[in-house]
Amino acid sequence: MALRPVQVNIKALDGLAVGRFWAEALGWSVFRPGVTTYVGPVGGFVWPDPVAVCIDVVPVPESKTATKNRVHLDLATTSAAHQAELVARLQALGATPAHVGQGDVPWTVLADPEGNEFCVLEPREIYRGTGPIAAVVVDCADPRAMARFWDEAMDWTLHEVTDDHAVLRSAKGVGPYLEFLRTPDVKTVPDRVHLDLLPYPGDDKAAEVVRLRALGATDLDLGQGDVAWTCLADPEGHEFCVLAPS
Secondary structure, three states, X not given: OOEEEEEEEEEEOOHHHHHHHHHHHHOOEEEOOOOOEEEEOOOOOOOOOOOOOEEEEEEOOOOOOOOOOOEEEEEOOOOHHHHHHXXXXXXXXXXXXXXXXXXXXXXXXXXXXXXXXXXXXXXXXXXXXXXXXXXXXXXXXXXXXXXXXXXXHOOOEEXXXXXXXXXXXXXXXXXXXXXXXXXXOOOOOOOOEEEEEEEOOOOOHHHHHHHHHHHOOEEOOOOOOOOOOEEXXXXXXXXXXXXXXX
């Protein structure tokens, strides 16, 4: 049994507008399979995508608070010129500079039109084959503990773990990385951005949820009611959902 991350879930007041922003940012397409706005690679609607970790934008009535998100996307670039062009294009689409205490760094920190922070990275060889999303980055207090939980929770491969940083990626060596970074801040508001995980065909979702609880996940009541997915939190309180296979 195992799980795989299939999408990054972003809450938004205007799900379609935020979805269109991210589609333009990534060079992907927008799909409306239901009330959410799904952003995935160009072509027909494919779910789950066999390689990419896509984006699903969910409409909510609450605006983002001023608190920095504990999950964000890092976007890949191939050259200094590409980085500069991408930053300029994103700002023309409605992104704004974001200040999260980054100081003088080679990457650029921006926020989407509803304030969700993300980074446009300088060229890095490690991200050349990831596609437009280099990494999904999670702030945490203990990367080693996060690595233990998420390495067991998913079928991805653990590439690196230190006191400050843990890195996982699909065992197929494709798509973005999942990275846990040690930060001093603690969670104070519900997550605006989180991961959605999916069992493989033939696996039992209920059994997967039981397995995750045994690893240290806890049940999460977000007022979701009777839905097909299960809302959980990892040992540091990062929210995530286990989806039902279609």
